[in-house]
Amino acid sequence: MIFYMIKNNIKLMLRSPLTILIYVLGPTLVASILISAFNSFMKSYEGVDKFKAAYRLEEGCDFEKSIELIKENFEKNGITLLEYKEGDPEELIRKNDLAGFVDFSKDGYTVYEIKDSKLQGYILEYSLTQAFEEATDTAYLSALGTPLEGAGEESAKIHTEHPEFVPAIDSADYYGIIEIVYFASFSIVCGAAFLSQEKKNRIERRFMVSNISNTKIYLAKLLSVTGAVSVGLLLSVIILVAFSGVKWGDPVLSAVIILMLIFGTLAMELMVYSLTDSVAATVIITFTIIWLMGFFGGSFETYMFSSHSRLLKNLSPIYYANRSLVELSCMGHSDYIVRSLGISASMCVVFTALTVFIGKVRSEKA
Amino acid sequence: MSTILKTNELTKRYSGTAVVDDLNLEIQKGEIFGLLGPNGAGKSTTMNMICNIVKPSFGSVEFMGKDFRKNRKELSRHLGFIPQDLAIHGNLKAWENVELFTSLYGIRGAELKKRIDESLEYVGLSERRNDYAKTFSGGMKRRLNIACAIGHHPDLLIFDEPTVGIDPQSRNFILEKIKESNRNGATVIYTSHYMEEVEAICTRIAIMDNGKLIACGTAEELKKLVVDDISKVTLEEVFLTLTGKKLRDL
Ligand SMILES: Nc1ncnc2c1ncn2[C@@H]1O[C@H](COP(=O)(O)OP(=O)(O)OP(=O)(O)O)[C@@H](O)[C@H]1O
Ligand SMILES: [Mg+2]
Numbered sequence: 001m002i003f004y005m006i007k008n009n010i011k012l013m014l015r016s017p018l019t020i021l022i023y024v025l026g027p028t029l030v031a032s033i034l035i036s037a038f039n040s041f042m043k044s045y046e047g048v049d050k051f052k053a054a055y056r057l058e059e060g061c062d063f064e065k066s067i068e069l070i071k072e073n074f075e076k077n078g079i080t081l082l083e084y085k086e087g088d089p090e091e092l093i094r095k096n097d098l099a100g101f102v103d104f105s106k107d108g109y110t111v112y113e114i115k116d117s118k119l120q121g122y123i124l125e126y127s128l129t130q131a132f133e134e135a136t137d138t139a140y141l142s143a144l145g146t147p148l149e150g151a152g153e154e155s156a157k158i159h160t161e162h163p164e165f166v167p168a169i170d171s172a173d174y175y176g177i178i179e180i181v182y183f184a185s186f187s188i189v190c191g192a193a194f195l196s197q198e199k200k201n202r203i204e205r206r207f208m209v210s211n212i213s214n215t216k217i218y219l220a221k222l223l224s225v226t227g228a229v230s231v232g233l234l235l236s237v238i239i240l241v242a243f244s245g246v247k248w249g250d251p252v253l254s255a256v257i258i259l260m261l262i263f264g265t266l267a268m269e270l271m272v273y274s275l276t277d278s279v280a281a282t283v284i285i286t287f288t289i290i291w292l293m294g295f296f297g298g299s300f301e302t303y304m305f306s307s308h309s310r311l312l313k314n315l316s317p318i319y320y321a322n323r324s325l326v327e328l329s330c331m332g333h334s335d336y337i338v339r340s341l342g343i344s345a346s347m348c349v350v351f352t353a354l355t356v357f358i359g360k361v362r363s364e365k366a
Numbered sequence: 367m368s369t370i371l372k373t374n375e376l377t378k379r380y381s382g383t384a385v386v387d388d389l390n391l392e393i394q395k396g397e398i399f400g401l402l403g404p405n406g407a408g409k410s411t412t413m414n415m416i417c418n419i420v421k422p423s424f425g426s427v428e429f430m431g432k433d434f435r436k437n438r439k440e441l442s443r444h445l446g447f448i449p450q451d452l453a454i455h456g457n458l459k460a461w462e463n464v465e466l467f468t469s470l471y472g473i474r475g476a477e478l479k480k481r482i483d484e485s486l487e488y489v490g491l492s493e494r495r496n497d498y499a500k501t502f503s504g505g506m507k508r509r510l511n512i513a514c515a516i517g518h519h520p521d522l523l524i525f526d527e528p529t530v531g532i533d534p535q536s537r538n539f540i541l542e543k544i545k546e547s548n549r550n551g552a553t554v555i556y557t558s559h560y561m562e563e564v565e566a567i568c569t570r571i572a573i574m575d576n577g578k579l580i581a582c583g584t585a586e587e588l589k590k591l592v593v594d595d596i597s598k599v600t601l602e603e604v605f606l607t608l609t610g611k612k613l614r615d616l
Contacts, residue, residue: 001469001472001473001474003469003474004465004466004469004474004478005466005469005470008455008458008462008465008466011457011458011462012455012457012458015457016457197455197456197457198455201452201453201454201455201456202449202451202453203453203455205414205417205419205447205449205453206447206449206453206467206470206514206515207470208417208418208419209417209418209419209442209445209447209515210442210443210467210470210471211418211438211439211442212470365421
């Protein structure tokens with residue numbers, strides 16, 4: 001009966017002070033720090049309404065064909081693009097109260113923006129990167145009046161997909177949500193509390209004598225760690241909701257997304273454990289993996305303004321969970337829910353199969 | 367009497383060196399079988415192979431008439447193993463330890479509760495059932511280690527040095543319990559290097575050295591190997607004569 005195994009594993013985890021510290025205080029503290037640090041930044045973003053920017057198009061340049069699409073896409077992000085055929089960009093910006101100016105030429109494009117409306121410039125640049133992402137890998141960040149180099153000929157293949165929608169969300173909601181996701185992905189730390197004790201006391205001998213199957217032992221680990229981590233994170237969520245006013249869009253759906261993410265990432269972490277057979281090595285290896293996933297998935301900066309390439313984001317399961325939860329919170333719906341659940345579930349299935357397989361090979365050898 | 371356990375040419379090699387070498391033991395149902403040997407003789411390795419914790423390099427174990435490795439599912443529940451080094455969770459209470467390890471045999475619910483009470487009562491830990499194992503003294507931990515292995519009522523109990531490092535009272539208590547289990551029908555294999563203990567409780571004794579079986583029989587039979595008048599010799603002298611006086615685990 002793995003019920004008793006799960007029960008006692010959970011007891012062992014909840015009796016470890018480290019677990020309590022990490023899972024109840026960890027997300028609360030990290031989120032609180034980030035919330036206050038980025039409060040003003042996110043607030044000012046919230047205040048940004050529609051704004052105007054201008055462009056000039058050199059005759060015969062590659063951008064001519066796609067300018068209508070670019071304009072349409074910008075419109076969706078709240079930017080109205082007006083065309084000015086003549087005049088000095090800096091002067092035009094000042095005279096016409098523009099947030100920025102894009103000069104499309106045969107050699108590439110140049111962005112002019114005002115220092116005062118940094119955020120608008122940010123959104124403008126963001127929308128442009130989104131539009132050109134696959135066409136050119138060239139960074140084009142420019143301060144006022146610095147002309148851009150190197151956009152070059154590649155820009156002929158202009159990417160005309162819709163720029164990503166940037167939802168308006170405040171920092172409390174954003175960080176209050178994504179830190180929970182980050183800590184949920186690293187549940188093996190919680191499991192380490194009893195795994196290391198099991199190792200130290202060589203408890204596996206009793207399992208071997210009793211001939212309980214490896215699959216049952218594995219399932220007990222998976223379910224008990226998920227259970228203990230869920231309890232810890234729930235407390236964390238309650239604290240964050242009570243003290244920082246974090247809003248979760250759809251509590252039930254959000255819980256399911258996080259639960260599935262725990263299963264998926266934990267299955268990966270337990271597979272690393274079954275390979276290395278060392279708690280310390282497992283924690284170090286999986287910490288690196290999860291940190292990278294979090295780094296690209298927006299756990300340390302807002303994924304909305306993230307400058308990481310789309311490919312890296314797409315590789316991070318955390319990105320999908322972050323995005324679906326944040327969008328649920330600020331928009332009430334998200335196109336990423338199914339993808340997030342699907343990826344977590346596949347991870348769980350694939351890594352569980354691998355772990356069971358490794359266990360079989362091991363026990364035949366031992 | 368029928369044979370309950372038999373090892374056939376049981377051998378374990380670690381990087382080429384045989385630590386258990388071609389061991390043939392036959393344990394009869396209902397006996398208390400003592401396994402003696404100096405440190406490093408291969409006693410624990412033998413027990414671990416019998417209990418499926420260590421895979422033999424060669425040979426097999428026959429348990430209740432069947433190849434144990436091939437019939438583990440069916441036969442494991444007839445075996446109880448008390449390992450030499452404690453296998454208990456310090457951060458679990460006494461009763462929780464017994465619950466966890468007894469449940470591995472599919473026992474649950476009210477029956478499991480009954481077995482927990484019974485096992486703790488058996489080793490005299492009922493009063494301390496709600497205390498964490500890490501707060502226990504060495505002797506209490508040893509007793510808990512036993513309680514964790516008997517809840518499923520095994521037919522064969524294997525004790526690997528259960529009395530190491532504990533006071534005479536606790537030792538006496540454990541020995542009495544082993545005899546009691548035996549009276550209640552369990553066959554016992556008992557390893558130790560305390561001669562008096564083995565002589566006091568075992569019906570037959572095997573002496574191992576360097577992974578090999580060097581003698582096997584009742585205490586009298588073993589003494590007769592050394593001298594004619596068995597009243598003039600202790601088992602310890604027999605042991606030293608047979609295994610030599612050199613230190614083993616250098
Ligand atoms: N995993 C292992 N790898 C290599 N050598 C081992 C291993 N386990 C045991 N040995 C060696 O096998 C020999 C027998 O060890 P074992 O523990 O079986 O002896 P023992 O008779 O139980 O000794 P003790 O009375 O000290 O408990 C020792 O020399 C030991 O060093
Ligand atoms: Mg030993």
